[in-house]
Amino acid sequence: MSLHTLPLLSQLPAASWDALLPKPQPFLRHAFLSALEDSGSVGGRSGWQPSHRLWCDEHGTVQAVLPAYLKQHSYGEYVFDHGWADACRRAGIGYYPKLLGAVPFSPVTGARLLGDAHAAGQLLDALTAGLDAEELSSLHINFTSPACDAVVVQRPGWLERLGCQFHWHNRGYRDFQDFFDALSSRKRKQMRKEREQVAGQGIEFDRRLGHELSETDWDFVYHCYANTYHVRGQAPYLTRDFFSLLAERMPEMIRVVFARQHGRPLAMAFSLVDGDTYYGRYWGCLAEFDRLHFETCFYQGMELVIAEGLQRFDAGAQGEHKLIRGFEPVLTRSWHYLCHPGLYAAVADFLEQERPGVLAYAEEARSYLPYRQA
Known part of the structure; x- marks a missing residue:
């Protein structure tokens, strides 16, 4: 050996x-x-x-x-x-x-x-x-x-x-309302208000699989991702080519949530999945909207986990703000x-x-x- x-x-x-x-x-x-x-x-x-x-x-x-x-x-x-x-x-x-x-x-x-x-x-x-x-x-x-x-x-x-870290667990929820019903009344009202604030700004969402994205879509994904570093005066870790290569080599594991206002893309959340887990990885936006981050990264991800019958949502490092949205230590x-x-x-x-x-x-x-x- x-x-x-x-x-x-x-x-x-x-x-x-x-x-x-x-x-x-x-x-x-x-x-x-x-x-x-x-x-x-x-x-x-x-x-x-x-x-x-x-x-x-x-x-x-x-x-x-x-x-x-x-x-x-x-x-x-x-x-x-x-x-x-x-x-x-x-x-x-x-x-x-x-x-x-x-x-x-x-x-x-x-x-x-x-x-x-x-x-x-x-x-x-x-x-x-x-x-x-x-x-x-x-x-x-x-x-x-x-x-x-x-x-x-x-x-x-x-x-x-x-x-x-903080992970969210799908306890057999039938839909997002089923998850809501497991919450205390005050927290349920708070989350519902957050979601209504985003919807009230005319923002809509669609979720796409890796093979459904064009190179133009990936340009937008990378622009959003890189912007999260640029606003802090830092260079992004990943290159633009990484996303195209990943889409070519493992498209079945890619999920991207797009946020749009009147058809114009505003933000995205890039994630990967395996047999039982949804891994929230990269997020970015081109304009700031109240509560947009929470909806794009967390609530849309929870809905996807429930819809696909996954068991866990691993949202990565940091974030006490995840706790009040049901992510457990x-x-x-x-x-x-x-x-x-x-x-x-x-x-x-x-x-x-x-x-x-x-x-x-x-x-x-x-x-x-x-x-x-x-």
Whole structure:
């Protein structure tokens, strides 16, 4: 058995990669990750250099994989270690480059160690043993699934970090009114008023599948997406080509909500789906309207989840504003292997203090949910 580095996903057949996936989550498919590379969204000067790690048997057959990237910064990860990097800079310790096991720009929990669990453990052991030789300060694996957690937790030297997101669960609702009926009277009135405010501005919505969108539609989608960064004086992570490549390679998993006023497009919300989950990813608008964000990103998404019989709506990172709209707190996990003994000790102490706060935050958040008490 041996460890190999794959600098370009195109060097491995899609069937060989996808065969290792435990479920068809869109973000781990060869189509998604290769679209990031082929579009220039990662690689080049992005600070995300593909460096996928493969564990192969004596015949060269891939047994396990870690989708990984050499990082020269900590942007686009959504597990924030800027403070650790800054402490290293002050202490004269090199923090970059580091190795990150993650899906770029996507704070979504899922498998990270793909393939056979025993082989994945061997891959992890070989990888951590070789970090010094590669002149890497650390290895981080973000937004891990329980199966990945079970592999990592058995190994010494790893630090666990908790986070909190907010997901909406479809409890067999027949329609949106059925969901409304599960809410307290005050919250139900508040949400209904929000939706009426948007409708009262003459704004209508339509939902489209990936294969139904033209390149002109994708131009609009990208314009909206990029505008969310430009208004903050930042450059967007994704390139325009990424969206066209994704539409070509996995159109069946794409859902886009368009908001229009008198036929003129105003905003969009781009999402992906798998067998049971709706993943809200990117949103953007060309003009500001009261409550438009909540309707486009959340309420339209909930309706789609109910209509398609999906079970969960993962709306990504951040957002206490999601709580009062029925999104419940969900704990996320990441794992960190730090080579420098002093850095390891400092981060271990920090995480020990941080953990109770995260757990208390998630517990307190439940008190703001809008559902009627049993």
